[in-house]
Amino acid sequence: MSKFVLFFLILISLLSCNSDDNNVILENTDNNSNIKKPKGLYSSSFGNETALNNNQVNGSLIRVKWSDIETSEGIYDFSKIEQFRTVIKSRNLKWSLGIIAGSSSPDWLTDSFGADYFEIIGFDNAVKRIPKIWDSKVNDKLSLLAEALASTYGDDDDLVLIYVPQMTANGIEGHFNGVTTEELTNAGLTPDNWVYSVKETAKIFANAFSKKAIAVEVHDIMGETSIPNRIMTDLWNDPSLNHRVGAAMWWISGKTTYQPNLVNALIDFPGDIYAQAIGRSDQTERFENNDYTTVFEQARVLGIRYIELWEYEFVNNTFTQDFENFNDYTNTFFE
Numbered sequence: 313m314s315k316f317v318l319f320f321l322i323l324i325s326l327l328s329c330n331s332d333d334n335n336v337i338l339e340n341t342d343n344n345s346n347i348k349k350p351k352g353l354y355s356s357s358f359g360n361e362t363a364l365n366n367n368q369v370n371g372s373l374i375r376v377k378w379s380d381i382e383t384s385e386g387i388y389d390f391s392k393i394e395q396f397r398t399v400i401k402s403r404n405l406k407w408s409l410g411i412i413a414g415s416s417s418p419d420w421l422t423d424s425f426g427a428d429y430f431e432i433i434g435f436d437n438a439v440k441r442i443p444k445i446w447d448s449k450v451n452d453k454l455s456l457l458a459e460a461l462a463s464t465y466g467d468d469d470d471l472v473l474i475y476v477p478q479m480t481a482n483g484i485e486g487h488f489n490g491v492t493t494e495e496l497t498n499a500g501l502t503p504d505n506w507v508y509s510v511k512e513t514a515k516i517f518a519n520a521f522s523k524k525a526i527a528v529e530v531h532d533i534m535g536e537t538s539i540p541n542r543i544m545t546d547l548w549n550d551p552s553l554n555h556r557v558g559a560a561m562w563w564i565s566g567k568t569t570y571q572p573n574l575v576n577a578l579i580d581f582p583g584d585i586y587a588q589a590i591g592r593s594d595q596t597e598r599f600e601n602n603d604y605t606t607v608f609e610q611a612r613v614l615g616i617r618y619i620e621l622w623e624y625e626f627v628n629n630t631f632t633q634d635f636e637n638f639n640d641y642t643n644t645f646f647e
Contacts, residue, residue, distance in 0.1 A: 347523060347554075348472055348525075349472065349584060349617065349646070349647070350408065350472040350525065350617070351370075351618050351642040351643065351646045352370045352619075352639040352642045352643065353369060353619055353621060353638060353639055354370055354372055354373060354408060354619070354620045355369055355372040355621065356372075356373050356589075356621065357373065357375070357622070357623050358396070358623050360623055360627050364405060364626070365403075366626035366627075366629060368635035368639055369405065369626050370406055371400065371405040371408065371472065372408070373407070373408045373409075373410055373620050374393055374397060374400070374407055374409055374410070375410045375411075375412055376411060378457065378483075379416050381393070381411070382418050385420045385421075385424065385425060385453075386456070393465075406470050406471075407470055407471055407472070408471075408472060408473035408474070408620075409461070409465070409473070409474050410477075411475070411477040411483075412477065413477035414442055414443075414480050414482060415434070415440035415441055415442055415483065417443050417479070417483075421443055421450070422441060422443055425449060426449065427453070428449075430442055432488065432490075432491045434481065435490060442480070444499070444500060445479035445509040445510065445513065446501070446506065446508070451513055451516060454477060454513055454516055454517075458516050458517045458519075458520035458521070461520070461521075462520035462521050462522075466522075466523070466524070472525060473525050474517055474521050474524055475528075476517055476528040477517075478529065485529045485531060485562050485563075486510070486528065486530050486540060486543075487531030487533070488533070489531075493534040493535060496534055501533075501534075503533075503536065503538070507546070510528065511543055514526060515547075515550075518557050525556055526556055527558050527559065527560040527584075528557065528559060528560060529559075529562050530543065530559050530560065530574065530578075531563070531571065531574070532571050532573070532574055537571070537574045537577055540574060544581060545581070548581070548582065548583035555584075558583045558585060560587065561578060561586070561614070561616070562590075563588075563590045564587040564588065564610055564614075564616070564619065565589070565606070565610075566600030566601070566604075566607050566610045567606075575614075579613065579615075585615060586616070586617065586618045586619075587611060587618065587619045588619065588620040589607055589619065589621050589622060589625075592624045592625070593625060593631070604630070604631065611638065612641065617642055617646045618642070621635075
């Protein structure tokens with residue numbers, strides 16, 4: 313649904329709140345009514361399973377490293393996914409899937425298989441080997457991984473969102489924070505080969521999971537907003553993908569000072585946006601005016617349909633009314 317249509321519907325809803333019948337019926341115009349896109353609040357993890365007992369939790373993200381599920385080339389072991397999936401299903405909840413690539417890609421990818429790579433220094437001062445996504449060998453293997461995952465989980469109605477693995481600093485988020493533009497350029501990264509390759513990965517997972525919503529996480533690359541903007545816009549406008557590939561913002565904080573141009577691009581973006589809170593609510597300095605609830609205010613401005621909160625929020629039931637209000641909002645304005 314267009315962000316502008318959403319804004320109009322919210323406005324109409326507010327203006328008609330005193331009428332006898334203020335129900336809003338949203339028409340699905342994307343011809344993908346058989347795609348169950350997630351909405352509302354999810355947990356970003358559940359090391360403490362009591363997070364899933366909160367009645368405002370609709371589901372949870374499952375994150376696993378590529379290196380843990382394909383330790384040997386072509387040999388897949390999804391037991392780490394299963395251990396979390398079993399817990400989620402026992403509670404009749406939904407789940408999202410994030411495969412962590414980047415430095416968490418299996419060693420064989422660059423060793424025996426020979427995919428090209430470059431090295432960066434992580435925030436922990438450890439050297440990280442990053443396979444070059446613009447080396448076609450990388451997407452060749454990601455394609456086989458996507459097929460294996462889809463063969464196992466593609467028909468699971470409770471799986472509602474798949475994140476695109478990325479060859480980045482943390483393997484899902486689309487950034488190289490702490491790495492200079494010069495380092496990236498010296499490694500061979502260009503705006504064009506990055507955009508092309510990330511879009512190719514997204515299409516690989518979208519085609520494998522042909523009945524699922526897909527999200528690609530976006531950050532500025534080399535200080536440029538045009539790069540992530542091209543990725544998310546091109547994927548949304550690709551008619552073969554039927555408006556299934558949205559953007560993800562794993563840094564929602566209520567603030568507009570971090571990546572302000574990308575915030576504006578997301579406001580203008582007509583497609584689906586999936587988010588994750590930048591931190592825990594007790595890390596008050598990470599949020600606008602030290603106020604965690606600005607996350608939900610910003611989500612409405614950006615037209616975000618889904619937010620993963622850190623499990624801390626659900627274990628401690630930190631903002632009960634705000635959780636309920638956001639779930640009510642997404643149930644009203646999103647299919």
